[in-house]
Amino acid sequence: MVSTATPLNGRQREVLDWIADGCPPRDWPNSTYKTTAIALQNRRLVRITKRGGWSAVLTETGEYYRAHGAFPAVTKQVRRRPATASSADGERQTARAVPSPRVLPEKPDTTVVSASVEAGDPAIERQDNEELAAARQLAADVEAASGELRRGATGRKRYLSRLVDLVNANQFAGARRRLMVANTDTDGEVIFTFITAPKWLSTWPRDVAAGDRIPRWHPVVASVRTEKRLNCTAQVKPRALRILHTFGTEADARGHRTVLPRREVDRHGYQRTYEHGDLKITIRDYCYSVSVIQQHDRVAHVPTLKEIEEQKRYSWNRIPKWDSVPNDELGISVGLLEGRDFQQFNDNSKRRIVVEDLLPEAMQWLEQDADRRDAAKEAARLRQIAEAERQREAARLAEIQHKENLKAEELRKQASQWAEVGAIRRYLVAMAARVQVIQDEEQRTAAIEWLEWCRAHVERLDPLTGVPGPPRNRYMTWEERMDLTNAARNSMP
Template sequence: MLTEAGQQYLEHGSQPLEQPRGENTAPPPRAKIQSSDMAKIENSGTKAALPLPVQRTRPLPRKKAKTVTEQLLEELAEAGGRIVKREASGRETEKWPIRVAAARRSGKIPATKELHAGWCNDGYEIRLVDTPAWRFAVLPPVPVPARLTTPHPVVKALQAHPQPMALTKAVQGRAFRLIHALLTATQKLGYASAFGTADSAPAPHRRRNGPPHFTITAQGQRCDFLILQEQDRTEHIPTKKELSDAEKHSWVRIPRYDTSPAERLRICVGGGLRHRAGEWADMAACPLEDQLAEIVQEVGLRGEAAERKRLADLEAAREKRLQWEAAMRRAKIDFAEAARVQHLEAQERAWRRATGLAEYIGALRIHAQTLATGPERDGAEAWIAWAADHVERLNPLNGTLRLPEIPEPRASDLQPFLHGWNPYGPGY
């Protein structure tokens, strides 16, 4: 008789697990086998392959999809650090500035790399470049004096005004000390400074358009400085008069916010090629005193960039003049060659004309011999003699054959041979 363990072995190919005593557990469901089939299995004495029960398996974990930033960085690495996005759909291309900004915030860009992007003629250009060395430079702090005993001359000029830079009394002293520290630090580096204006301050939305309060010049690059006082904004509570006027007149607009001068300052720097930033402001964790070193470095970086540009412009101008001079030499050679060709073609035309006239004079001589002796024949022979002499002078083969003398070309003579260059100089 087939035991329960044998039945388990035939059905599942393994012995049943021993159940702990005291536990009332139901046996696992078994596949039903017909009694006639079981009898055949027992009588045959051989093991028959029985269908195994379907076992449930856990699905394989899905591979995490790559983010847009990861895809962008991989694409840049495969393209050598530069790609240009030019999708057929304009809406798709417009998404890339947002994606680049998200990639910069993601923290996945290596510390030694920077992500640059901008529009170009071909589309939206994205570049992964090496971080410049100046970002890793250790900047010495700029000391700010607790009080001004001997202020810088520019600071003295600012102090001479009743309300310099449109600052309130609460922040004027600190602003003077910051300016003094900044000017003193840049003066030690050899930079020049000058007073600008102290009478005005531009509106907050036009910070970079106002006249500078002072300037610092590094390697020929002038940087314009503005010292602005930040404004605190609070919700405006309409007055009864404002509400009444707005109800009576449709053009009356009640302001949403009220502004009041804060004790925070902002330094704006204009002019030259921006590197770190164009504005520095007081922050709770980092006041302007701790940011002066960056401003000093920014002035130096703009000066170095201006010097590099100046040298590059000089080299470009020198190279352009060399190209112009080479073009002028080629133009003079081409002009001389064209003059020789023109002289040769003129000789060829004169020779053909002389040859034709010589044949005609030969015919005249034959005709003159048919004339009777007398005035008519004498006149014909005189005419033939003059014509023969003229043909003799006209034929270039009767003269000295040599290279023609080339006249000194004028500017207009060289213009057709300069291929776009101006004969008066490379700067025209």
């Protein structure tokens, strides 16, 4: 938190003077002056009321600050210990050192303000006005060049980038167009082009941010506000709620479903279901998380007396060097609810970018992510179909190859039997010649019987005795099916 004794910056002093003048009509560039007024109210300088419309008045502290340029002096009280019984005179008291409150350095106001706002220094004001005029002329030159302008940028790229930021921050190119700058193939040359912001069906985000009040909040955002789910300071909470309202309203206008993330606890107080984010937007079959995040600054840590004493007592203690302090900048994080693919869009005070101008891009990112996932799902389905078709074709080729293998195996078997029958018949001719010369009648009779059986058996072995033909089909074994299917898949293109 910023100390209430820290001097106001230029933006806050300007809003304070405007309130002191009675809030006269003024053409503010946006509604961030209300956010600055809330910051002044937190520092007890103004009092804001919304009865009968938005209005603000100075408090006594605000009038004092406007007159003297500083806050009223506050007298600090020193706590003393009561006198102990061992005191000789009963009047000696020991003063207790009270550590002074740690004052964090005030950050300059990060809201996007037109460069024409008085900066106090005439030189700075003149420079800002010159840059504004140059940015307006740059937008006119790009428009005259039909939306595409090439210019030399040697030594001027940073200056030209700042002009582009001014064009977009002040909407010199129009509310729904942005000026972009990119390098070209030619060294030292850049190209300026206009791009149209993504489509937006509901009220334009800047118009919602600049409105005095929202007649009817989005029901889910109203629940977020009622349940106090936003994790940000009170100074930026109104703007954060408007960002969520704008985003939720646009999601409904596009036909998406916006609900509150589930956060259920059991009877013992433990989280049973915890869905991250401030909004849950369903686009077709995908649930996305939308969160508004407050940015932080890293400031030097001022050690406290307790930290110093503990470090003296315990040498291993380390005092942190930095503190993370929330500032006035916001960001919006969108991504898949149960995934790690997130995209964040942030304020950028240096480039004068506010997150309201990036909401169309955030919505476009969500829809494109859903389209990418649908395309990936369709591609996976087509790959699955192609894989099934490839598997069926491989099985068909394996069946054909199995039949061919059976025929080849039968052919080799028949050829082997035919060669064997020929050799046996030649042997039987020699056997018949030997039988003729046997003298013993008993031996000769036995040899003749054996020869007759052999001749009959040869006739049974001869594959050409009957009509040659293909073998009978049989089912493939599991090993044959796997081997033939894999071979068929490898041979396919």
